[in-house]
Amino acid sequence: MSSSRRxxxxxxxxxxxxxxxxGYDWGQFIxxxxxxxxxxxxxxxxxxxxGPVAVNPDSFxxxxxxxxxxxxxxxxxxxxxxxxxxxxxxxxxxxxxxxxEHSTPDEHDSIVKDLQSVGIPYYATIGNHDxxxxxxxxxxxxxxGPSCYPVVIADRVKLIFxxxxxGLLGPTQFDWLESELGDGGRYIKIVGxxxxxxxxxxxxxxxxxxxxxxFKLQHLxxxxxxxxxxxxxxxxxxHTLVEDVNHxxxxxxxxxxxxxxxxxxxxxxxxxxxxxxxxxxxFE
Amino acid sequence: MLATAEADIVASQFLxxxxxxxxxxxxxxxxxxxxxGVGAVAYDPVGLTLRLAAQxxxxxDWQAGENRLLATLTAEPAxxxxxxxxxxxxxxxFDAERYGSPFxxxxxxxxxxLLYRVEWGFVRREQWQxxxxxxxxxxxxxxxxxxxxxxxxxxxxxxxxxxxxxxCGTAINGLSGLILSLGEVAVEMGVxxxx
Numbered sequence: 408m409s410s411s412r413r414x415x416x417x418x419x420x421x422x423x424x425x426x427x428x429x430g431y432d433w434g435q436f437i438x439x440x441x442x443x444x445x446x447x448x449x450x451x452x453x454x455x456x457x458g459p460v461a462v463n464p465d466s467f468x469x470x471x472x473x474x475x476x477x478x479x480x481x482x483x484x485x486x487x488x489x490x491x492x493x494x495x496x497x498x499x500x501x502x503x504x505x506x507x508e509h510s511t512p513d514e515h516d517s518i519v520k521d522l523q524s525v526g527i528p529y530y531a532t533i534g535n536h537d538x539x540x541x542x543x544x545x546x547x548x549x550x551x552g553p554s555c556y557p558v559v560i561a562d563r564v565k566l567i568f569x570x571x572x573x574g575l576l577g578p579t580q581f582d583w584l585e586s587e588l589g590d591g592g593r594y595i596k597i598v599g600x601x602x603x604x605x606x607x608x609x610x611x612x613x614x615x616x617x618x619x620x621x622f623k624l625q626h627l628x629x630x631x632x633x634x635x636x637x638x639x640x641x642x643x644x645x646h647t648l649v650e651d652v653n654h655x656x657x658x659x660x661x662x663x664x665x666x667x668x669x670x671x672x673x674x675x676x677x678x679x680x681x682x683x684x685x686x687x688x689x690f691e
Numbered sequence: 692m693l694a695t696a697e698a699d700i701v702a703s704q705f706l707x708x709x710x711x712x713x714x715x716x717x718x719x720x721x722x723x724x725x726x727x728g729v730g731a732v733a734y735d736p737v738g739l740t741l742r743l744a745a746q747x748x749x750x751x752d753w754q755a756g757e758n759r760l761l762a763t764l765t766a767e768p769a770x771x772x773x774x775x776x777x778x779x780x781x782x783x784x785f786d787a788e789r790y791g792s793p794f795x796x797x798x799x800x801x802x803x804x805l806l807y808r809v810e811w812g813f814v815r816r817e818q819w820q821x822x823x824x825x826x827x828x829x830x831x832x833x834x835x836x837x838x839x840x841x842x843x844x845x846x847x848x849x850x851x852x853x854x855x856x857x858x859c860g861t862a863i864n865g866l867s868g869l870i871l872s873l874g875e876v877a878v879e880m881g882v883x884x885x886x
Contacts, residue, residue, distance in 0.1 A: 616837040616864035626753035650785045
Protein backbone atom coordinates (compact mmCIF):
# COMPACT_ATOMS: atom_id res chain seq x y z
CA MET A 408 0.00 0.00 0.00
CA SER A 409 1.39 3.37 -0.95
CA SER A 410 2.07 6.00 1.71
CA SER A 411 -0.59 8.29 0.31
CA ARG A 412 -3.19 5.53 0.54
CA ARG A 413 -2.08 4.76 4.09
CA UNK A 414 -2.49 8.43 4.99
CA UNK A 415 -5.93 8.53 3.41
CA UNK A 416 -6.96 5.36 5.27
CA UNK A 417 -5.63 6.77 8.54
CA UNK A 418 -7.49 10.03 7.97
CA UNK A 419 -10.73 8.17 7.23
CA UNK A 420 -10.25 6.07 10.36
CA UNK A 421 -9.76 9.19 12.47
CA UNK A 422 -12.88 10.76 11.02
CA UNK A 423 -14.86 7.59 11.71
CA UNK A 424 -13.59 7.38 15.29
CA UNK A 425 -14.32 11.08 15.84
CA UNK A 426 -17.87 10.73 14.51
CA UNK A 427 -18.55 7.55 16.47
CA UNK A 428 -17.06 8.96 19.65
CA UNK A 429 -18.98 12.20 19.86
CA GLY A 430 -22.12 10.49 21.09
CA TYR A 431 -24.53 11.13 18.23
CA ASP A 432 -26.39 8.41 16.36
CA TRP A 433 -25.41 9.67 12.94
CA GLY A 434 -27.97 7.51 11.16
CA GLN A 435 -30.70 9.64 12.75
CA PHE A 436 -29.56 12.65 10.79
CA ILE A 437 -31.24 11.04 7.80
CA UNK A 438 -33.46 8.28 9.22
CA UNK A 439 -35.36 10.28 11.86
CA UNK A 440 -39.18 10.43 11.82
CA UNK A 441 -40.11 13.34 9.58
CA UNK A 442 -42.06 16.37 10.74
CA UNK A 443 -45.06 15.01 8.82
CA UNK A 444 -44.78 11.70 10.72
CA UNK A 445 -44.57 13.44 14.06
CA UNK A 446 -47.35 15.93 13.39
CA UNK A 447 -49.74 13.21 12.24
CA UNK A 448 -49.02 11.33 15.43
CA UNK A 449 -49.52 14.52 17.44
CA UNK A 450 -52.90 15.05 15.83
CA UNK A 451 -53.99 11.43 16.12
CA UNK A 452 -55.29 12.01 19.64
CA UNK A 453 -53.07 9.27 21.06
CA UNK A 454 -50.69 11.70 22.74
CA UNK A 455 -51.79 13.58 25.83
CA UNK A 456 -51.10 17.32 25.66
CA UNK A 457 -50.55 19.21 28.92
CA GLY A 458 -53.56 21.23 30.02
CA PRO A 459 -53.79 24.84 31.17
CA VAL A 460 -52.06 25.70 34.40
CA ALA A 461 -53.94 27.51 37.14
CA VAL A 462 -52.90 31.16 37.40
CA ASN A 463 -54.31 34.41 38.70
CA PRO A 464 -56.46 35.30 35.66
CA ASP A 465 -55.89 39.03 36.13
CA SER A 466 -52.13 38.99 36.34
CA PHE A 467 -49.52 36.32 35.73
CA UNK A 468 -46.01 35.89 34.34
CA UNK A 469 -44.30 33.11 32.45
CA UNK A 470 -40.84 32.48 31.03
CA UNK A 471 -39.84 31.19 27.61
CA UNK A 472 -36.37 29.93 26.73
CA UNK A 473 -34.60 27.48 24.50
CA UNK A 474 -31.86 24.95 24.51
CA UNK A 475 -30.99 23.73 28.01
CA UNK A 476 -28.84 21.31 26.01
CA UNK A 477 -27.24 19.55 28.96
CA UNK A 478 -24.38 17.11 28.49
CA UNK A 479 -23.02 14.34 30.71
CA UNK A 480 -21.78 16.90 33.24
CA UNK A 481 -25.36 18.24 33.60
CA UNK A 482 -24.31 21.89 33.68
CA UNK A 483 -27.16 24.28 32.86
CA UNK A 484 -28.80 27.48 34.02
CA UNK A 485 -32.15 26.16 35.21
CA UNK A 486 -31.11 26.80 38.80
CA UNK A 487 -30.94 30.50 38.00
CA UNK A 488 -34.46 30.37 36.61
CA UNK A 489 -35.56 28.65 39.80
CA UNK A 490 -34.14 31.54 41.79
CA UNK A 491 -36.31 33.94 39.79
CA UNK A 492 -39.55 32.03 40.25
CA UNK A 493 -40.36 33.68 43.56
CA UNK A 494 -38.82 37.10 42.95
CA UNK A 495 -40.45 37.59 39.56
CA UNK A 496 -43.63 35.65 40.24
CA UNK A 497 -43.18 33.20 37.37
CA UNK A 498 -46.19 30.88 37.19
CA UNK A 499 -44.89 28.49 34.52
CA UNK A 500 -42.26 28.25 31.79
CA UNK A 501 -42.00 27.10 28.19
CA UNK A 502 -38.89 25.26 26.97
CA UNK A 503 -38.45 25.41 23.22
CA UNK A 504 -36.46 22.28 22.43
CA UNK A 505 -32.92 20.93 22.54
CA UNK A 506 -33.21 19.61 26.07
CA UNK A 507 -29.97 17.67 25.82
CA GLU A 508 -26.87 17.70 23.65
CA HIS A 509 -26.79 14.03 22.60
CA SER A 510 -30.23 12.75 23.64
CA THR A 511 -28.74 9.86 25.62
CA PRO A 512 -30.62 8.12 28.49
CA ASP A 513 -28.37 9.68 31.15
CA GLU A 514 -28.96 13.14 29.77
CA HIS A 515 -32.70 12.45 29.55
CA ASP A 516 -32.86 11.51 33.22
CA SER A 517 -30.88 14.58 34.25
CA ILE A 518 -32.90 17.11 32.30
CA VAL A 519 -36.26 15.80 33.51
CA LYS A 520 -35.06 16.07 37.12
CA ASP A 521 -33.75 19.58 36.49
CA LEU A 522 -36.95 20.76 34.80
CA GLN A 523 -39.01 19.39 37.67
CA SER A 524 -36.66 20.93 40.22
CA VAL A 525 -37.66 24.43 39.08
CA GLY A 526 -40.87 23.66 40.93
CA ILE A 527 -43.48 25.12 38.58
CA PRO A 528 -45.45 23.64 35.64
CA TYR A 529 -43.91 23.78 32.20
CA TYR A 530 -44.63 23.23 28.53
CA ALA A 531 -42.21 21.78 26.02
CA THR A 532 -41.68 21.51 22.33
CA ILE A 533 -39.06 19.59 20.42
CA GLY A 534 -35.67 20.59 18.99
CA ASN A 535 -33.26 18.99 16.59
CA HIS A 536 -30.96 17.65 19.33
CA ASP A 537 -33.90 15.75 20.79
CA UNK A 538 -33.91 13.57 17.65
CA UNK A 539 -30.22 12.70 17.74
CA UNK A 540 -30.82 9.11 18.89
CA UNK A 541 -33.10 6.47 17.43
CA UNK A 542 -35.40 6.65 20.46
CA UNK A 543 -35.40 10.46 20.56
CA UNK A 544 -38.97 10.98 19.37
CA UNK A 545 -40.20 8.11 21.55
CA UNK A 546 -38.54 9.72 24.58
CA UNK A 547 -39.94 13.15 23.82
CA UNK A 548 -43.56 12.12 23.31
CA UNK A 549 -43.66 9.79 26.30
CA UNK A 550 -42.00 12.39 28.54
CA UNK A 551 -43.62 15.65 27.39
CA GLY A 552 -46.50 14.65 25.10
CA PRO A 553 -47.06 16.02 21.59
CA SER A 554 -44.58 18.36 19.94
CA CYS A 555 -47.30 20.61 18.49
CA TYR A 556 -50.32 21.56 20.55
CA PRO A 557 -52.21 24.58 21.86
CA VAL A 558 -52.96 25.60 25.41
CA VAL A 559 -55.08 28.51 26.63
CA ILE A 560 -54.04 30.18 29.87
CA ALA A 561 -56.64 32.02 31.98
CA ASP A 562 -59.01 32.00 29.00
CA ARG A 563 -57.03 34.90 27.51
CA VAL A 564 -53.52 33.91 26.37
CA LYS A 565 -53.22 31.15 23.81
CA LEU A 566 -49.86 29.44 23.44
CA ILE A 567 -49.36 27.43 20.27
CA PHE A 568 -46.33 25.17 20.14
CA UNK A 569 -44.98 24.11 16.76
CA UNK A 570 -42.65 21.28 15.84
CA UNK A 571 -39.73 22.63 13.80
CA UNK A 572 -37.09 20.12 14.88
CA UNK A 573 -36.17 19.59 11.21
CA GLY A 574 -36.24 23.31 10.42
CA LEU A 575 -39.49 22.68 8.53
CA LEU A 576 -43.21 22.85 9.33
CA GLY A 577 -44.77 20.73 6.61
CA PRO A 578 -48.24 21.01 5.04
CA THR A 579 -50.14 19.10 7.74
CA GLN A 580 -48.82 21.33 10.51
CA PHE A 581 -49.59 24.45 8.48
CA ASP A 582 -53.21 23.35 8.08
CA TRP A 583 -53.46 22.61 11.78
CA LEU A 584 -51.82 25.91 12.71
CA GLU A 585 -54.29 27.91 10.65
CA SER A 586 -57.20 26.12 12.31
CA GLU A 587 -55.75 26.98 15.72
CA LEU A 588 -55.12 30.62 14.84
CA GLY A 589 -58.63 31.26 13.60
CA ASP A 590 -60.24 32.06 16.92
CA GLY A 591 -61.86 35.35 15.93
CA GLY A 592 -59.42 37.42 17.96
CA ARG A 593 -60.54 36.03 21.28
CA TYR A 594 -57.04 35.32 22.56
CA ILE A 595 -53.67 36.99 22.72
CA LYS A 596 -51.65 34.48 20.74
CA ILE A 597 -48.02 33.46 21.16
CA VAL A 598 -46.34 30.83 19.02
CA GLY A 599 -43.40 28.93 20.49
CA UNK A 600 -41.10 26.79 18.42
CA UNK A 601 -37.47 25.77 18.05
CA UNK A 602 -36.27 27.31 14.78
CA UNK A 603 -36.58 31.06 14.21
CA UNK A 604 -38.12 32.58 11.08
CA UNK A 605 -35.75 35.53 10.86
CA UNK A 606 -32.17 35.88 11.99
CA UNK A 607 -30.93 39.36 11.27
CA UNK A 608 -29.16 40.89 8.27
CA UNK A 609 -26.50 38.19 7.99
CA UNK A 610 -28.49 35.09 8.87
CA UNK A 611 -26.74 32.04 10.22
CA UNK A 612 -27.74 28.60 9.04
CA UNK A 613 -29.89 28.29 12.15
CA UNK A 614 -33.24 29.58 11.02
CA UNK A 615 -36.10 27.83 9.26
CA UNK A 616 -34.93 26.46 5.96
CA UNK A 617 -37.55 27.14 3.31
CA UNK A 618 -38.30 30.64 2.05
CA UNK A 619 -41.80 29.51 1.12
CA UNK A 620 -42.52 28.17 4.62
CA UNK A 621 -41.05 31.24 6.29
CA PHE A 622 -43.14 33.61 4.21
CA LYS A 623 -46.30 31.55 4.60
CA LEU A 624 -45.79 31.45 8.37
CA GLN A 625 -45.25 35.21 8.51
CA HIS A 626 -48.42 35.67 6.45
CA LEU A 627 -50.46 33.55 8.88
CA UNK A 628 -49.00 35.33 11.92
CA UNK A 629 -49.99 38.68 10.40
CA UNK A 630 -53.39 37.53 9.18
CA UNK A 631 -54.46 36.22 12.57
CA UNK A 632 -52.88 38.97 14.66
CA UNK A 633 -50.35 36.84 16.51
CA UNK A 634 -48.62 38.88 19.20
CA UNK A 635 -45.28 37.07 19.09
CA UNK A 636 -43.39 34.08 17.82
CA UNK A 637 -40.67 32.92 20.18
CA UNK A 638 -37.91 30.54 19.19
CA UNK A 639 -34.55 29.16 20.24
CA UNK A 640 -32.01 27.04 18.36
CA UNK A 641 -29.62 29.95 17.90
CA UNK A 642 -28.12 30.51 21.32
CA UNK A 643 -28.67 34.21 21.36
CA UNK A 644 -31.08 37.05 21.81
CA UNK A 645 -32.81 38.98 19.06
CA HIS A 646 -36.04 40.96 18.75
CA THR A 647 -37.44 41.96 15.36
CA LEU A 648 -40.84 43.50 14.69
CA VAL A 649 -42.22 42.43 11.32
CA GLU A 650 -45.60 43.92 10.38
CA ASP A 651 -46.66 44.10 14.05
CA VAL A 652 -45.57 40.54 14.80
CA ASN A 653 -42.83 40.28 17.43
CA HIS A 654 -40.14 37.78 16.47
CA UNK A 655 -37.96 36.72 19.39
CA UNK A 656 -34.92 34.52 19.57
CA UNK A 657 -35.28 34.20 23.28
CA UNK A 658 -31.93 33.25 24.76
CA UNK A 659 -30.60 29.98 26.03
CA UNK A 660 -30.14 27.96 29.18
CA UNK A 661 -27.20 26.16 27.58
CA UNK A 662 -23.90 26.14 29.45
CA UNK A 663 -21.85 26.86 26.33
CA UNK A 664 -21.10 30.12 24.60
CA UNK A 665 -23.67 32.14 22.79
CA UNK A 666 -23.79 32.45 19.06
CA UNK A 667 -24.52 36.14 19.57
CA UNK A 668 -26.49 38.46 21.76
CA UNK A 669 -26.19 39.70 25.27
CA UNK A 670 -25.83 36.83 27.66
CA UNK A 671 -27.79 33.79 28.69
CA UNK A 672 -31.28 34.17 29.99
CA UNK A 673 -34.92 33.99 29.08
CA UNK A 674 -37.90 35.98 27.89
CA UNK A 675 -40.42 36.94 30.55
CA UNK A 676 -44.02 37.69 29.59
CA UNK A 677 -46.38 39.38 32.01
CA UNK A 678 -50.12 39.51 31.48
CA UNK A 679 -51.89 42.33 33.31
CA UNK A 680 -54.68 44.80 32.56
CA UNK A 681 -55.67 42.62 29.59
CA UNK A 682 -52.40 43.15 27.78
CA UNK A 683 -49.14 41.31 27.48
CA UNK A 684 -45.72 42.87 28.13
CA UNK A 685 -42.33 41.30 27.58
CA UNK A 686 -38.98 41.67 29.25
CA UNK A 687 -35.59 40.16 28.51
CA UNK A 688 -34.07 38.63 31.64
CA UNK A 689 -30.34 38.30 31.24
CA PHE A 690 -28.15 36.24 33.55
CA GLU A 691 -24.93 37.83 34.75
CA MET B 692 -44.24 27.69 -11.54
CA LEU B 693 -46.12 27.19 -14.79
CA ALA B 694 -44.19 29.09 -17.39
CA THR B 695 -41.10 31.16 -17.79
CA ALA B 696 -39.92 33.40 -20.58
CA GLU B 697 -36.30 34.41 -20.73
CA ALA B 698 -34.33 36.59 -23.12
CA ASP B 699 -30.58 36.95 -23.40
CA ILE B 700 -29.43 39.88 -25.51
CA VAL B 701 -25.76 39.83 -26.50
CA ALA B 702 -25.07 43.50 -27.09
CA SER B 703 -21.41 42.92 -27.91
CA GLN B 704 -18.77 40.26 -27.42
CA PHE B 705 -18.26 41.49 -23.87
CA LEU B 706 -21.70 42.63 -22.81
CA UNK B 707 -24.87 40.63 -22.27
CA UNK B 708 -28.30 41.69 -21.05
CA UNK B 709 -30.50 39.06 -19.39
CA UNK B 710 -34.19 39.30 -18.66
CA UNK B 711 -36.88 36.91 -17.56
CA UNK B 712 -40.41 36.65 -16.28
CA UNK B 713 -42.36 33.75 -14.81
CA UNK B 714 -46.00 33.06 -14.07
CA UNK B 715 -47.65 30.72 -11.57
CA UNK B 716 -50.77 28.63 -11.91
CA UNK B 717 -52.66 26.52 -9.33
CA UNK B 718 -50.91 28.29 -6.45
CA UNK B 719 -49.97 31.98 -6.22
CA UNK B 720 -51.72 32.56 -9.54
CA UNK B 721 -50.30 35.32 -11.68
CA UNK B 722 -46.88 36.87 -11.82
CA UNK B 723 -44.30 34.80 -9.97
CA UNK B 724 -41.00 36.47 -10.62
CA UNK B 725 -39.17 38.89 -12.86
CA UNK B 726 -35.50 39.52 -13.33
CA UNK B 727 -33.22 41.89 -15.19
CA GLY B 728 -29.44 41.71 -15.29
CA VAL B 729 -26.34 42.73 -17.16
CA GLY B 730 -23.11 40.78 -17.53
CA ALA B 731 -19.70 42.08 -18.55
CA VAL B 732 -16.97 39.68 -19.64
CA ALA B 733 -13.79 40.45 -17.71
CA TYR B 734 -11.51 37.68 -18.98
CA ASP B 735 -12.67 35.87 -22.07
CA PRO B 736 -10.47 32.72 -22.05
CA VAL B 737 -12.31 31.30 -19.02
CA GLY B 738 -15.49 33.28 -19.53
CA LEU B 739 -14.97 35.25 -16.33
CA THR B 740 -18.03 37.48 -16.18
CA LEU B 741 -19.23 40.04 -13.67
CA ARG B 742 -23.01 40.08 -13.42
CA LEU B 743 -25.32 42.55 -11.71
CA ALA B 744 -28.97 41.67 -11.52
CA ALA B 745 -32.22 42.65 -9.87
CA GLN B 746 -34.91 40.09 -9.03
CA UNK B 747 -38.47 40.38 -7.90
CA UNK B 748 -40.37 37.34 -6.65
CA UNK B 749 -43.83 37.19 -5.14
CA UNK B 750 -46.14 34.72 -3.42
CA UNK B 751 -49.62 36.05 -4.15
CA ASP B 752 -51.55 33.72 -1.85
CA TRP B 753 -49.45 34.80 1.09
CA GLN B 754 -49.20 38.47 0.14
CA ALA B 755 -45.43 38.29 0.39
CA GLY B 756 -42.69 39.33 -1.96
CA GLU B 757 -38.97 39.78 -2.10
CA ASN B 758 -36.76 42.13 -4.09
CA ARG B 759 -33.10 41.31 -4.51
CA LEU B 760 -29.86 42.70 -5.85
CA LEU B 761 -27.24 40.21 -6.94
CA ALA B 762 -23.58 40.66 -7.78
CA THR B 763 -21.88 37.54 -9.06
CA LEU B 764 -18.71 36.37 -10.74
CA THR B 765 -19.13 33.45 -13.13
CA ALA B 766 -16.56 31.45 -15.03
CA GLU B 767 -16.21 28.32 -17.15
CA PRO B 768 -12.71 27.09 -16.26
CA ALA B 769 -13.17 23.80 -18.13
CA UNK B 770 -15.51 22.74 -20.90
CA UNK B 771 -18.96 22.15 -19.44
CA UNK B 772 -18.01 23.22 -15.90
CA UNK B 773 -19.61 26.48 -14.87
CA UNK B 774 -18.89 28.11 -11.51
CA UNK B 775 -20.33 31.18 -9.87
CA UNK B 776 -20.06 32.99 -6.58
CA UNK B 777 -21.31 36.30 -5.29
CA UNK B 778 -23.48 38.20 -2.88
CA UNK B 779 -27.21 38.91 -2.70
CA UNK B 780 -28.99 41.66 -0.82
CA UNK B 781 -32.59 40.68 -0.07
CA UNK B 782 -35.57 42.79 0.87
CA UNK B 783 -38.58 40.69 1.92
CA UNK B 784 -41.86 42.65 1.80
CA PHE B 785 -44.91 41.54 3.78
CA ASP B 786 -46.97 44.68 3.33
CA ALA B 787 -50.21 43.51 1.69
CA GLU B 788 -50.34 46.55 -0.61
CA ARG B 789 -46.69 46.62 -1.64
CA TYR B 790 -45.45 43.05 -1.82
CA GLY B 791 -46.08 42.92 -5.56
CA SER B 792 -43.97 45.94 -6.39
CA PRO B 793 -40.45 45.46 -7.75
CA PHE B 794 -39.77 49.10 -6.85
CA UNK B 795 -40.46 48.89 -3.11
CA UNK B 796 -37.26 48.08 -1.25
CA UNK B 797 -38.09 49.07 2.33
CA UNK B 798 -38.09 46.09 4.66
CA UNK B 799 -37.90 45.29 8.36
CA UNK B 800 -35.79 42.21 7.72
CA UNK B 801 -33.12 42.90 5.08
CA UNK B 802 -30.38 40.36 4.72
CA UNK B 803 -27.25 39.44 2.82
CA UNK B 804 -26.53 35.96 1.54
CA LEU B 805 -23.53 34.39 -0.13
CA LEU B 806 -24.26 32.87 -3.52
CA TYR B 807 -22.76 29.83 -5.18
CA ARG B 808 -23.31 27.69 -8.22
CA VAL B 809 -21.54 24.64 -9.58
CA GLU B 810 -22.94 23.27 -12.81
CA TRP B 811 -21.58 20.46 -14.92
CA GLY B 812 -22.85 19.89 -18.43
CA PHE B 813 -22.48 16.15 -18.81
CA VAL B 814 -24.25 15.74 -22.16
CA ARG B 815 -24.05 18.04 -25.15
CA ARG B 816 -25.55 17.05 -28.50
CA GLU B 817 -26.44 19.10 -31.54
CA GLN B 818 -30.12 19.42 -30.58
CA TRP B 819 -30.06 19.15 -26.81
CA GLN B 820 -27.93 19.35 -23.70
CA UNK B 821 -28.24 18.41 -20.05
CA UNK B 822 -26.45 19.39 -16.88
CA UNK B 823 -26.44 18.79 -13.15
CA UNK B 824 -26.32 21.72 -10.78
CA UNK B 825 -25.69 22.56 -7.17
CA UNK B 826 -26.62 26.18 -6.60
CA UNK B 827 -28.45 28.46 -4.20
CA UNK B 828 -29.58 30.92 -6.85
CA UNK B 829 -30.83 31.14 -10.39
CA UNK B 830 -32.37 33.80 -12.56
CA UNK B 831 -35.56 34.09 -10.48
CA UNK B 832 -34.69 32.80 -7.02
CA UNK B 833 -32.22 32.95 -4.17
CA UNK B 834 -32.47 30.10 -1.70
CA UNK B 835 -31.70 30.28 1.99
CA UNK B 836 -28.27 29.45 3.40
CA UNK B 837 -29.92 26.59 5.31
CA UNK B 838 -30.59 24.72 2.08
CA UNK B 839 -28.39 22.98 -0.45
CA UNK B 840 -30.44 22.94 -3.65
CA UNK B 841 -29.46 20.60 -6.46
CA UNK B 842 -30.98 19.11 -9.58
CA UNK B 843 -30.86 18.64 -13.32
CA UNK B 844 -31.71 20.85 -16.21
CA UNK B 845 -31.82 20.48 -19.94
CA UNK B 846 -32.38 22.48 -23.09
CA UNK B 847 -33.76 21.39 -26.45
CA UNK B 848 -33.21 23.54 -29.51
CA UNK B 849 -36.55 24.28 -31.20
CA UNK B 850 -35.19 26.48 -33.95
CA UNK B 851 -32.39 28.86 -34.66
CA UNK B 852 -32.88 31.08 -31.62
CA UNK B 853 -35.53 29.26 -29.63
CA UNK B 854 -34.85 26.75 -26.85
CA UNK B 855 -37.20 24.65 -24.77
CA UNK B 856 -35.95 24.61 -21.18
CA UNK B 857 -36.67 22.08 -18.46
CA UNK B 858 -35.47 21.97 -14.93
CA CYS B 859 -36.13 19.88 -11.86
CA GLY B 860 -34.60 20.29 -8.45
CA THR B 861 -34.97 19.89 -4.74
CA ALA B 862 -32.97 20.90 -1.69
CA ILE B 863 -31.42 19.35 1.36
CA ASN B 864 -32.92 21.14 4.35
CA GLY B 865 -32.05 21.34 8.02
CA LEU B 866 -28.30 21.69 7.79
CA SER B 867 -27.81 23.66 10.97
CA GLY B 868 -29.72 21.11 13.01
CA LEU B 869 -28.16 18.07 11.30
CA ILE B 870 -31.67 16.67 10.97
CA LEU B 871 -31.68 16.49 7.21
CA SER B 872 -34.62 16.15 4.88
CA LEU B 873 -35.35 16.73 1.22
CA GLY B 874 -37.64 19.54 0.18
CA GLU B 875 -40.34 19.43 -2.45
CA VAL B 876 -39.30 18.52 -5.96
CA ALA B 877 -39.85 21.49 -8.24
CA VAL B 878 -40.32 20.99 -11.96
CA GLU B 879 -40.09 23.97 -14.29
CA MET B 880 -40.60 24.31 -18.04
CA GLY B 881 -40.02 27.30 -20.24
CA VAL B 882 -38.89 28.70 -23.52
CA UNK B 883 -35.89 30.86 -24.23
CA UNK B 884 -35.10 33.06 -27.17
CA UNK B 885 -31.66 34.40 -27.81
CA UNK B 886 -31.46 37.67 -29.69
